[in-house]
Amino acid sequence: xxxxxxxxxxxxxxxxxxxxxxxxxxxxxxxxxxxxxxxxxxxxxxxxxxxxxxxxxxxxxxxxxxxxxxxxxxxxxxxxxxxxxxxxxxxxxxxxxxxxxxxxxxxxxxxxxxxxxxxxxxxxxxxxxxxxxxxxxxxxxxxxxxxxxxxxxxxxxxxxxxxxxxxxxxxxxxxxxxxxxxxxxxxxxxxxxxxxxxxxxxxxxxxxxxxxxxxxxxxxxxxxxxxxxxxxxxxxxxxxxxxxxxxxxxxxxxxxxxxxxxxxxxxxxxxxxxxxxxxx
Amino acid sequence: xxxxxxxxxxxxxxxxxxxxxxxxxxxxxxxxxxxxxxxxxxxxxxxxxxxxxxxxxxxxxxxxxxxxxxxxxxxxxxxxxxxxxxxxxxxxxxxxxxxxxxxxxxxxxxxxxxxxxxxxxxxxxxxxxxxxxxxxxxxxxxxxxxxxxxxxxxxxxxxxxxxxxxxxxxxxxxxxxxxxxxxxxxxxxxxxxxxxxxxxxxxxxxxxxxxxxxxxxxxxxxxxxxxxxxxxxxxxxxxxxxxxxxxxxxxxxxxxxxxxxxxxxxxxxxxxxxxxxxxxxxxxxxxxxxxxxxxxxxxxxxxxxxxxxxxxxxxxxxx
Numbered sequence: 001x002x003x004x005x006x007x008x009x010x011x012x013x014x015x016x017x018x019x020x021x022x023x024x025x026x027x028x029x030x031x032x033x034x035x036x037x038x039x040x041x042x043x044x045x046x047x048x049x050x051x052x053x054x055x056x057x058x059x060x061x062x063x064x065x066x067x068x069x070x071x072x073x074x075x076x077x078x079x080x081x082x083x084x085x086x087x088x089x090x091x092x093x094x095x096x097x098x099x100x101x102x103x104x105x106x107x108x109x110x111x112x113x114x115x116x117x118x119x120x121x122x123x124x125x126x127x128x129x130x131x132x133x134x135x136x137x138x139x140x141x142x143x144x145x146x147x148x149x150x151x152x153x154x155x156x157x158x159x160x161x162x163x164x165x166x167x168x169x170x171x172x173x174x175x176x177x178x179x180x181x182x183x184x185x186x187x188x189x190x191x192x193x194x195x196x197x198x199x200x201x202x203x204x205x206x207x208x209x210x211x212x213x214x215x216x217x218x219x220x221x222x223x224x225x226x227x228x229x230x231x232x233x234x235x236x237x238x239x240x241x242x243x244x245x246x247x248x249x250x251x252x253x254x255x256x257x258x259x260x261x262x263x264x265x266x267x268x269x270x271x272x273x274x275x276x277x278x279x280x
Numbered sequence: 281x282x283x284x285x286x287x288x289x290x291x292x293x294x295x296x297x298x299x300x301x302x303x304x305x306x307x308x309x310x311x312x313x314x315x316x317x318x319x320x321x322x323x324x325x326x327x328x329x330x331x332x333x334x335x336x337x338x339x340x341x342x343x344x345x346x347x348x349x350x351x352x353x354x355x356x357x358x359x360x361x362x363x364x365x366x367x368x369x370x371x372x373x374x375x376x377x378x379x380x381x382x383x384x385x386x387x388x389x390x391x392x393x394x395x396x397x398x399x400x401x402x403x404x405x406x407x408x409x410x411x412x413x414x415x416x417x418x419x420x421x422x423x424x425x426x427x428x429x430x431x432x433x434x435x436x437x438x439x440x441x442x443x444x445x446x447x448x449x450x451x452x453x454x455x456x457x458x459x460x461x462x463x464x465x466x467x468x469x470x471x472x473x474x475x476x477x478x479x480x481x482x483x484x485x486x487x488x489x490x491x492x493x494x495x496x497x498x499x500x501x502x503x504x505x506x507x508x509x510x511x512x513x514x515x516x517x518x519x520x521x522x523x524x525x526x527x528x529x530x531x532x533x534x535x536x537x538x539x540x541x542x543x544x545x546x547x548x549x550x551x552x553x554x555x556x557x558x559x560x561x562x563x564x565x566x567x568x569x570x571x572x573x574x575x576x577x578x579x580x581x582x583x584x585x586x587x588x589x590x591x592x593x594x595x596x597x598x599x
Binding site: 074075076077078079081082084085086087104134135136138139142164166167168169170171172173174175176177178180181182183184202203204206207208209210211212225226227228231232235236240241244245249253254255 | 438439440441442444445446447448449450451453454455457458461462477478481482485497498499500504505508509510511518519522523524525530533535581582585586588589590591592593594595
């Protein structure tokens with residue numbers, strides 16, 4: 001039983017409907033827990049330690065010093081450069097995601113402080129079309145890095161993305177090139193980039209900006225990889241090993257530096273960034 | 281509706297008539313001329329109005345010239361460099377030195393296989409981490425010696441497998457992108473067949489990006505998009521159109537710099553003509569880039585990739 005549980009990914013309750021009840025039932029241990037306690041505990045079940053999905057807003061709240069967050073002024077929204085329609089129109093999907101999440105797109109960026117250390121932070125949100133990186137996410141990551149350089153602050157990116165946003169076609173693919181191109185400038189400026197991989201960090205995001213942190217930290221329960229499980233299973237026609245594409249898989253194979261529990265992420269980031277304060 | 285089979289049939293009929301014509305005193309030359317004219321019209325009609333899906337089919341055509349065919353005809357003295365120095369040598373991505381009209385260049389080329397045996401060796405043209413790391417090694421070599429870098433892209437995508445993930449294929453692609461973004465030599469990439477997502481971009485972040493006329497370049501295969509977005513693999517045609525993955529579309533969107541013409545029906549109908557056109561384009565762009573001062577080249581590359589994307593300011597309306 002414990003083995004089975006070990007290979008489970010984080011459960012993502014993407015369609016979590018807001019309701020007014022004060023209590024919620026943990027899907028893992030079945031315990032009724034006080035919602036505010038859960039929220040204060042970084043959305044980790046206080047009873048059994050199961051992780052619940054954390055929105056980008058909740059992440060900012062749990063990582064940054066209270067009251068330190070200042071979002072960037074200009075808000076950006078997706079264009080529809082291909083006039084893309086699959087089973088639904090892209091613009092409809094975007095509007096729906098905006099209404100559901102209260103976000104403009106799949107990332108929040110702004111300035112803030114972590115235990116007193118000033119940073120620029122970007123937090124992706126899987127609820128917004130799978131956290132996919134289209135033109136807006138790519139542009140916001142670049143603006144965040146440029147602000148880091150202008151203010152001489154470290155840059156923290158918390159990824160939660162299935163990869164490129166298919167509906168923007170080649171514009172999406174090229175966001176990989178775009179973010180990486182700007183990331184170089186941060187290195188040239190001698191400023192640190194801490195990349196945090198959460199559930200999930202895959203596809204075009206994993207194969208570009210997220211893998212280029214000076215330090216790469218994975219949150220426990222993360223999924224990390226390039227190709228999706230189903231694609232791989234179809235290609236090799238065999239069952240995948242246990243732990244495949246989990247944070248421990250990535251750690252064992254030397255792909256990331258460290259694994260941390262969500263409730264420790266804030267202090268972990270403060271320690272990591274602390275080594276670079278005053279450097280250069 | 282005219283299709284390729286109709287053309288083949290008509291061609292066979294004309295051949296039959298020719299043989300009859302030669303055999304006895306029958307004069308069929310008028311008939312033959314009439315049919316040949318008809319054939320030319322039909323061919324022009326079919327191939328000059330290719331649908332996006334037809335271009336996908338041509339890009340994947342089993343007889344389409346592959347990288348090695350172009351390496352032999354566009355370049356001279358190809359001198360292969362093998363291995364990533366860590367794990368192995370990927371036969372789906374070839375690297376080396378070569379001459380382009382006498383000028384030494386570094387070359388990266390994704391190579392598909394034709395036979396089952398070759399495809400086994402080349403993993404159906406899908407690049408693995410070993411290949412990307414070898415490419416990075418040769419990119420850095422090019423930079424060290426000031427050699428222009430030319431990439432020939434032809435892959436359905438990076439190889440999705442357990443070993444690829446174990447060897448951090450995503451990290452390898454990311455490293456290549458970072459290397460190409462700052463590489464201090466002119467870089468030209470040409471999609472000669474399939475430009476399969478990150479697996480293609482990993483050697484394609486270049487100063488000039490060209491495509492052969494019937495090549496495709498996309499964030500995902502039409503089949504993949506159909507499965508994910510339409511939940512129906514059979515809708516790949518629609519997906520191919522919606523994704524705007526053909527050379528003419530991408531040129532119009534301003535995402536590539538040029539389209540290298542192919543003969544009617546595709547490169548495989550006349551590889552020699554295609555090679556000549558490809559050579560002309562690559563020589564032109566390498567020469568043009570080599571004439572730029574390096575800092576201008578790097579500034580232009582930076583601006584190009586920094587500014588790619590379409591978005592708009594979202595007015596703040598709510599409370």
